[in-house]
Amino acid sequence: MSTAAGLKRAAYAAMERRADAIASLSDELMRTPEPGYAEYATAARFGSWLEDLGLTPRTGLAGTGVAAVLRGRDDGPRIALVGELDALALPEHPLADPATGAAHACGHHAQIAAVAGAALGLREVMAELDGSVALIAAPAEELGDADALLDAAAGAPGGADGPDGAERADRAEFPVGKAELLRTGAFDGVDMALLAHTGRGGGPRFSVGDTLNGSCLVRARFGGRSAHAGSTPWLGVNALKAATLAAHAIDAQREAFPEDESVRVNYLVTGGGSALGSVPSSAVLHAMVRAAGVDALRRAAETVARCARAGALALGARVETDTLLAYLPLHPAPALDDVVARNAGPVVGDAPTARGRHLGACTDMGDLAHVMPVSHPYCGGAAGDHHSTDYRVVDHRAAAVEPALYLAGTVVDLLCDGAAEARRVLRETPPRMSVPEYLDLRRSITRRRTWEET
Structure with a gap:
């Protein structure tokens, strides 16, 4: 042998x-x-x-x-x-x-x-x-x-x-x-x-x-109501501002993620339309959420979804969130x-x-x-x-x-x-x-x- x-x-x-x-x-x-x-x-x-x-x-x-x-x-x-x-x-x-x-x-x-x-x-x-x-x-x-x-x-x-x-x-x-x-x-x-x-x-x-970290994709699609931005902005619901508030809420959470969970959140806000004269009626926030453990990943993804709800609530907008597991740690x-x-x-x-x-x-x-x-x-x-x-x-x-x-x-x-x-x-x-x-x-x-x- x-x-x-x-x-x-x-x-x-x-x-x-x-x-x-x-x-x-x-x-x-x-x-x-x-x-x-x-x-x-x-x-x-x-x-x-x-x-x-x-x-x-x-x-x-x-x-x-x-x-x-x-x-x-x-x-x-x-x-x-x-x-x-x-x-x-x-x-x-x-x-x-x-x-x-x-x-x-x-x-x-x-x-x-x-x-x-x-x-x-x-x-x-x-x-x-x-x-x-x-x-x-x-x-x-x-x-x-x-x-x-x-x-x-x-x-x-x-x-x-x-x-x-x-x-x-x-x-x-x-x-x-x-x-x-x-x-x-x-x-x-x-x-x-x-x-x-x-x-x-x-x-x-x-x-x-x-x-290595695991990760989730989170997408928040905000729906508002268009209106004349100069004459009657109070008749509109600004979806882009709702998404922007959600992004600020995510940033405010960063210090609350435990260091040993290695949480990282990267996001991108898009939409809002191209007409400066109208209140934006739609916007989208995409986020990649990463963490070192499955439970930490769940919590971090839920935090991002909660921030999206907060932005929608503040502006009176509608939001639909999708969460998709990408990788396990x-x-x-x-x-x-x-x-x-x-x-x-x-x-x-x-x-x-x-x-x-x-x-x-x-x-x-x-x-x-x-x-x-x-x-x-x-x-x-x-x-x-x-x-x-x-x-x-x-x-x-x-x-x-x-x-x-x-x-x-x-x-x-x-x-x-x-x-x-x-x-x-x-x-x-x-x-x-x-x-x-x-x-x-x-x-x-x-x-x-x-x-x-x-």
């Missing part, structure tokens, strides 16, 4: 022989960005890579997702290596698609290349591992158009306009892909999951154990993070590393973390800040090849010797909830309410 060290050497050698191809795949995908739930070319390219490895991928999962399985010598634990297919909407980015405005300003292309590279190496050693590996390309990690998502959610199971359990074949129920993959069963049989994400420029070459599994860190150390060498930070961003790996152990390490190779026009991967080895190496090494450690390490991780990290409980939680947060001062 080969040792874990020997199996890693064989897997690493196979990946190093094709390191240029892994890096080239990352660069190729960076230059062909696609928006969420429409990543057809990216999914096809990943699928063709898997087919070249002799695998038979399943396609069309949650619309565009792709999955294949590398099988070991028995039916031990199954580990998912996950990459994200989509780019985000950033039309001003130099590498944005001119037709869709999508740009890879978050490094998802490198994740796909890392999973593809790890698959190449693991194929060489699976016959001596006790379990299996699911290779999953997930759609739609980034949020799409907020209004479209909120309108769709109003008719979703648990939403105001749709019966619980209603199936809609024409679109996804959830705004992010891993939630949809969980709902449709693509993660059935998976015991734990790993995803390596590029960090921001100037950050550590490797970080693991970081926690990410709390990775320390036992799994330990195995990843042990494998990343030799790969990144003396480069700067970090562990256990709290980051204000969000990811739907947080959704997976509620139903299985996950690890979400950050890697190097990027310049600029996430979601900005100057963000891009400049070192594809650091962003794709290095993660491929330590993800494959982690799998070897987990599944060799009767999968003892994987079984230890599972013992030490019981899931927070079942998939049905998770789906109930998601649906319970999404809601529509209307208030009108008469």
